[in-house]
Amino acid sequence: MKNRTKLPNIYLGVILVIMYLPIVLTVFYSFNESKISSIWGGFSLKWYEELMGDRDLKEALRNSLILAALSCSASAVIGTLGAVGMSRIQSKSKGIVEYISTIPIMIPEIILGMVFLAFFSLLGLPFGMTTLVLAHTTFCIPYIFMMVKARLIGMDKSLEEAARDLGASPVRAFFDIVLPLIMPAIASGMLLAFAMSFDDVVISIFVTGPKTNTLPIKIYTKMKTGVTPEINALSTVILVVTVFLLFLSSRIKKKQK
Amino acid sequence: MKKHSKIWVSVIPLYIFTLIFVAGPLIYMIALSFMTRAEVFGVVGEFTLDNYKKIFEPIYLKTFAESLKLAFTSTILIILLGYPYGYFMAKLSSVWKKRMMALLMIPFWTSALIRLYGWIIIFRSNGVLDSVLMGLGITKDPLKLLYTYPAVVVGMVYALLPFMILSVYSSAEKMDWSLVEAARDLGASPMKAFLTVTLKLTLPGLLSGVVLTFVPSMGLFFIADILGGNKVVLVGSIIQEQLTKGRNWPFAAALSVVLMIMTSLIIGIYRKVTNTKDLEGLF
Amino acid sequence: MSEVLLDLVDIKKSFGDVEVLKGISLGIHKGEFITLLGSSGCGKTTTLRIIAGLETPDSGKVLLDGKDITDMEPHKRDVNTVFQNYALFPHMTVAANVGYGLKIRKVPKETIASEVEKALQLVQLPGYDKRMPSELSGGQRQRVAIARAIVNHPQVLLLDEPLGALDLQLRRQMQLELKRLQKKLGITFIYITHDQEEAINMSDRIVVMNEGVFEQIGTPDEVYNTPKSSFVARFIGNANIITCQRDGRAVTLAVRSENILINDPDNCPYTATVLEKSFAGGMLRVVLRLQSGEEIVASRHGINIKTEVGETVHTGWNPEHAVEVEE
Numbered sequence: 001m002k003n004r005t006k007l008p009n010i011y012l013g014v015i016l017v018i019m020y021l022p023i024v025l026t027v028f029y030s031f032n033e034s035k036i037s038s039i040w041g042g043f044s045l046k047w048y049e050e051l052m053g054d055r056d057l058k059e060a061l062r063n064s065l066i067l068a069a070l071s072c073s074a075s076a077v078i079g080t081l082g083a084v085g086m087s088r089i090q091s092k093s094k095g096i097v098e099y100i101s102t103i104p105i106m107i108p109e110i111i112l113g114m115v116f117l118a119f120f121s122l123l124g125l126p127f128g129m130t131t132l133v134l135a136h137t138t139f140c141i142p143y144i145f146m147m148v149k150a151r152l153i154g155m156d157k158s159l160e161e162a163a164r165d166l167g168a169s170p171v172r173a174f175f176d177i178v179l180p181l182i183m184p185a186i187a188s189g190m191l192l193a194f195a196m197s198f199d200d201v202v203i204s205i206f207v208t209g210p211k212t213n214t215l216p217i218k219i220y221t222k223m224k225t226g227v228t229p230e231i232n233a234l235s236t237v238i239l240v241v242t243v244f245l246l247f248l249s250s251r252i253k254k255k256q257k
Numbered sequence: 258m259k260k261h262s263k264i265w266v267s268v269i270p271l272y273i274f275t276l277i278f279v280a281g282p283l284i285y286m287i288a289l290s291f292m293t294r295a296e297v298f299g300v301v302g303e304f305t306l307d308n309y310k311k312i313f314e315p316i317y318l319k320t321f322a323e324s325l326k327l328a329f330t331s332t333i334l335i336i337l338l339g340y341p342y343g344y345f346m347a348k349l350s351s352v353w354k355k356r357m358m359a360l361l362m363i364p365f366w367t368s369a370l371i372r373l374y375g376w377i378i379i380f381r382s383n384g385v386l387d388s389v390l391m392g393l394g395i396t397k398d399p400l401k402l403l404y405t406y407p408a409v410v411v412g413m414v415y416a417l418l419p420f421m422i423l424s425v426y427s428s429a430e431k432m433d434w435s436l437v438e439a440a441r442d443l444g445a446s447p448m449k450a451f452l453t454v455t456l457k458l459t460l461p462g463l464l465s466g467v468v469l470t471f472v473p474s475m476g477l478f479f480i481a482d483i484l485g486g487n488k489v490v491l492v493g494s495i496i497q498e499q500l501t502k503g504r505n506w507p508f509a510a511a512l513s514v515v516l517m518i519m520t521s522l523i524i525g526i527y528r529k530v531t532n533t534k535d536l537e538g539l540f
Numbered sequence: 541m542s543e544v545l546l547d548l549v550d551i552k553k554s555f556g557d558v559e560v561l562k563g564i565s566l567g568i569h570k571g572e573f574i575t576l577l578g579s580s581g582c583g584k585t586t587t588l589r590i591i592a593g594l595e596t597p598d599s600g601k602v603l604l605d606g607k608d609i610t611d612m613e614p615h616k617r618d619v620n621t622v623f624q625n626y627a628l629f630p631h632m633t634v635a636a637n638v639g640y641g642l643k644i645r646k647v648p649k650e651t652i653a654s655e656v657e658k659a660l661q662l663v664q665l666p667g668y669d670k671r672m673p674s675e676l677s678g679g680q681r682q683r684v685a686i687a688r689a690i691v692n693h694p695q696v697l698l699l700d701e702p703l704g705a706l707d708l709q710l711r712r713q714m715q716l717e718l719k720r721l722q723k724k725l726g727i728t729f730i731y732i733t734h735d736q737e738e739a740i741n742m743s744d745r746i747v748v749m750n751e752g753v754f755e756q757i758g759t760p761d762e763v764y765n766t767p768k769s770s771f772v773a774r775f776i777g778n779a780n781i782i783t784c785q786r787d788g789r790a791v792t793l794a795v796r797s798e799n800i801l802i803n804d805p806d807n808c809p810y811t812a813t814v815l816e817k818s819f820a821g822g823m824l825r826v827v828l829r830l831q832s833g834e835e836i837v838a839s840r841h842g843i844n845i846k847t848e849v850g851e852t853v854h855t856g857w858n859p860e861h862a863v864e865v866e867e
Contacts, residue, residue, distance in 0.1 A: 020363075250359070
């Protein structure tokens with residue numbers, strides 16, 4: 001048995017290293033003094049300084065943050081209310097609406113980008129922050145909805161009944177009992193949604209306007225033209241933000257258990 | 258408890274949003290695919306099947322075939338790499354399972370675009386790979402791997418592998434391992450026990466992984482874009498091109514409808530085979 | 541004990557096609573300890589939920605103190621419940637759990653604190669106020685759930701199999717404590733259980749439920765010694781139900797297994813074969829097959845029935861131990 005258990009571990013290790021290698025290289029070369037990525041020219045923060053000085057990028061970062069904050073808040077409200085409401089109503093439309101609402105995370109992103117582009121121009125909406133927020137909210141809703149739904153299913157129904165029994169009105173019971181108990185699910189769903197929105201490229205490219213750039217769009221356009229240490233630095237910034245959000249999200253999830 | 262009709266209010270935003278921003282656009286996409294392209298710009302509401310006929314033009318048919326081939330190649334590789342990974346992971350101790358899950362979170366949730374950028378650094382002429390190989394004296398000249406078909410395959414496999422791993426893992430994790438022991442006890446060889454018990458019980462995870470990798474791999478145009486240059490063209494690339502440069506939206510819509518149908522077909526098969534509604538391991 | 545506090549009048553309730561309550565009526569007196577006894581699915585929990593207001597009956601009325609409360613929402617009723625799984629709020633301390641009902645009624649903070657302390661003392665958990673429910677044992681959670689309900693001094697306290705999850709020893713102890721508490725507070729208790737021993741030990745009156753109807757309502761003594769129906773006889777006393785001829789007509793008799801005689805010089809007119817012998821819970825059980833084909837069970841404390849499986853024996857019962865019941 002002994003040497004049989006070793007091989008799988010080596011396999012897991014090797015694949016893991018390959019999975020992380022590109023990420024580590026990206027981060028590593030963002031601190032490279034030299035402009036040529038395969039030559040190590042010593043440690044430097046100059047590419048980050050350059051980023052700080054770039055007005056366009058600052059604007060893109062600002063846009064990305066606003067976009068992620070707005071769409072994750074909007075989807076939190078819609079998704080939570082929806083999940084709570086759906087758990088209480090008996091209706092045939094329920095299953096259908098639930099199915100349709102999860103389509104955005106089931107189909108390839110490009111189709112979503114395409115349909116939003118076509119639909120928004122049909123509606124005559126001005127392309128820019130508005131269309132970005134609408135599109136991102138749509139694909140963020142399922143994350144929150146599913147997290148809250150799972151939590152509600154796991155929640156003991158008699159807790160709410162106990163509150164009603166002790167004199168709480170339905171609204172009071174919701175705010176005293178249900179909301180605090182689903183809060184971790186909402187929070188981790190929101191962080192996930194924020195991360196998804198913050199680093200989305202495909203959908204953003206289609207629904208953004210000529211004047212509105214987000215950080216990932218900036219990176220994509222730069223990447224097409226070649227490799228520069230600036231992209232490394234930019235990617236590192238996005239990675240750090242995403243990883244931080246993921247970390248928070250999983251911390252909250254763990255606490256909930 | 259008494260029925261509270263007021264609770265309806267809470268689902269209204271979700272209903273409205275879902276109908277207007279999910280169902281609406283999808284229905285419009287289908288309608289658009291039967292419309293005619295206007296002379297200069299925009300669409301005319303004239304019914305036509307031309308957009309679908311156009312898919313059968315040799316150049317697009319070839320793209321579809323190439324996309325399918327790439328999707329197929331990538332998916333096979335993803336299964337070969339990801340299935341053992343998920344399977345081995347499920348056999349780890351619970352402490353290591355948690356650690357491995359945490360380590361998978363970053364590749365799973367961070368943008369594929371950013372993760373792929375590292376491959377440009379590796380593949381490019383005189384990049385990391387070349388430097389290592391040439392430094393070790395294995396190759397003499399740069400391999401020029403960037404902007405080639407293999408680079409795109411590597412990119413696809415790399416971008417989508419985490420989905421397969423998590424799908425397989427979550428179904429292998431739920432598996433009752435004593436069944437495998439029982440099969441072995443009843444005289445099955447390790448191979449036979451694997452094929453008749455393990456594979457059968459982890460099939461939902463494997464299939465869910467296929468759903469999450471096969472169709473997306475036809476749409477991830479940016480992988481073909483940044484790792485394949487203009488040498489590899491996917492269905493996704495054509496859709497993107499038709500939307501931005503070609504301005505032939507009805508054709509892009511028709512292509513999307515075909516991709517949608519393929520997605521639904523694969524998900525349908527998945528549901529039929531596994532008898533479940535939700536995809537394994539998505540959450 | 542004469543005044544009727546809670547009146548259930550011809551209550552019917554269906555879930556889909558299943559009729560769970562088929563028109564039940566019951567008057568419960570002030571300060572009474574009444575137990576709804578029945579196996580799972582007999583409708584006892586639904587009855588309780590209707591009294592609490594968590595379900596609305598399809599027809600019939602619930603009267604509390606003469607007032608019709610059938611359609612009153614649960615939070616407006618002067619009735620509290622101890623839930624089967626305790627339903628303690630996991631995100632609140634013990635004190636916050638117990639004080640929740642008072643807080644909603646806007647009782648001043650200091651009063652809440654002292655009332656909570658008193659309630660915790662009553663259930664013998666003083667000093668546990670700052671603990672979280674997850675830090676308590678099953679028995680302690682049970683006590684908190686009781687404290688949370690009684691702190692509000694409800695007119696009626698509903699208890700849904702509150703001791704079901706506890707081990708036997710703790711259950712016995714809690715039975716005594718609950719009974720003591722009920723006497724001390726003078727609150728009307730409506731108690732649900734499927735355990736006939738528990739019902740007999742604690743109740744002033746027992747309501748035996750079966751498939752949505754009340755089979756019999758009576759004191760433990762009445763229900764045990766003079767069961768009305770074969771169901772009650774079987775459920776409460778593990779009685780044998782035997783059909784025989786008496787004065788030229790077929791009657792159904794209930795005879796408890798400890799009263800079945802074997803090879804007794806008197807009262808043993810029947811011949812039977814010993815099918816099975818087993819020992820459980822301090823009792824020896826012998827299964828006999830009568831010549832009519834009916835099987836009956838005889839039981840004794842200890843192991844002193846001297847028969848072997850396959851043997852033919854004489855059996856019967858003292859006529860005063862046989863109760864005529866409805867089929």
